[in-house]
Amino acid sequence: MPKVSSVIVPYATYLRVYEPLAAFPEPERGHWSRYSRRPDRPSYQDELRRSLADLLPTPPVPVPVHESGDAFVLEIDGVLCVCPWRTRLRGWQALGELADELPGPVLEAVLPEFVRRQAAQDYERWLARNPDARPWIRTSTWQVPLHWFVLVSDEERRFDKGSGEVPPMLRYRTPMVQARRRVARALRTLKDTIDEGPLIDGLVDVGRWLEEFHPRSLVELDYGGLVHTLPAGELEDDHSAADVADGIEALRQGDGAAAGEAYARLVERWRSVRDRRSAN
Numbered sequence: 001m002p003k004v005s006s007v008i009v010p011y012a013t014y015l016r017v018y019e020p021l022a023a024f025p026e027p028e029r030g031h032w033s034r035y036s037r038r039p040d041r042p043s044y045q046d047e048l049r050r051s052l053a054d055l056l057p058t059p060p061v062p063v064p065v066h067e068s069g070d071a072f073v074l075e076i077d078g079v080l081c082v083c084p085w086r087t088r089l090r091g092w093q094a095l096g097e098l099a100d101e102l103p104g105p106v107l108e109a110v111l112p113e114f115v116r117r118q119a120a121q122d123y124e125r126w127l128a129r130n131p132d133a134r135p136w137i138r139t140s141t142w143q144v145p146l147h148w149f150v151l152v153s154d155e156e157r158r159f160d161k162g163s164g165e166v167p168p169m170l171r172y173r174t175p176m177v178q179a180r181r182r183v184a185r186a187l188r189t190l191k192d193t194i195d196e197g198p199l200i201d202g203l204v205d206v207g208r209w210l211e212e213f214h215p216r217s218l219v220e221l222d223y224g225g226l227v228h229t230l231p232a233g234e235l236e237d238d239h240s241a242a243d244v245a246d247g248i249e250a251l252r253q254g255d256g257a258a259a260g261e262a263y264a265r266l267v268e269r270w271r272s273v274r275d276r277r278s279a280n
Contacts, residue, residue, distance in 0.1 A: 016072065018219075063123075067089070176215055193254075
């Protein structure tokens with residue numbers, strides 16, 4: 001497949017759900033079955049390149065005209081699992097969050113108001129016809145939201161230093177049943193020990209999202225392009241999921257000092273990433 005650009009697009013992280021092929025109704029199931037046999041399936045960088053290319057015309061195209069027919073595919077223990085891109089749906093959802101992410105003049109320069117207004121109207125009409133639609137992928141820029149780490153464990157961490165033109169890789173994969181169980185346990189602990197806040201709100205939100213999928217799905221937390229912002233040594237030593245788990249367990253045991261130490265490790269680790277985001 002021809003690529004829009006050879007430049008690597010960095011700084012986005014991903015939370016993905018791979019559902020077993022049997023979870024999809026026909027004719028979509030047949031489409032993904034045929035798609036899985038394609039040798040030229042695109043990567044997450046290809047999706048980002050396409051999205052950035054759509055912003056170049058005048059006026060820009062903030063959301064694809066047609067929904068993507070692409071997906072990420074894994075085979076786990078002989079079971080084919082699929083994570084559809086749903087780029088159009090995710091584009092609409094991301095567009096609604098931009099006002100909180102960018103200053104008004106910057107947002108207007110990138111996506112004029114009339115473009116955003118038209119996209120919002122298109123989404124409203126589409127959502128009326130598809131009220132149960134949900135994405136299989138969540139994206140975050142310049143960070144991994146702390147509540148994502150609750151879903152995984154340090155034992156599920158996979159790190160590859162990369163070599164030559166192959167970039168480093170850091171990701172976690174866990175069965176859906178484990179991810180749901182960890183969310184439920186963490187919520188019980190946090191609600192019993194701290195006031196409501198963004199960590200609890202994030203866990204409630206992601207827990208509801210996970211309930212939308214087949215129980216035999218797989219959950220993947222992928223550092224994606226964020227690996228390009230972290231020095232190799234820091235990336236290799238990044239065990240944020242372990243720190244989050246240690247902090248929650250300390251709260252469960254009533255050990256506020258240990259919980260504070262785990263939180264301090266997280267703050268220190270992610271400070272350099274926040275500094276780079278501010279510089280950009």
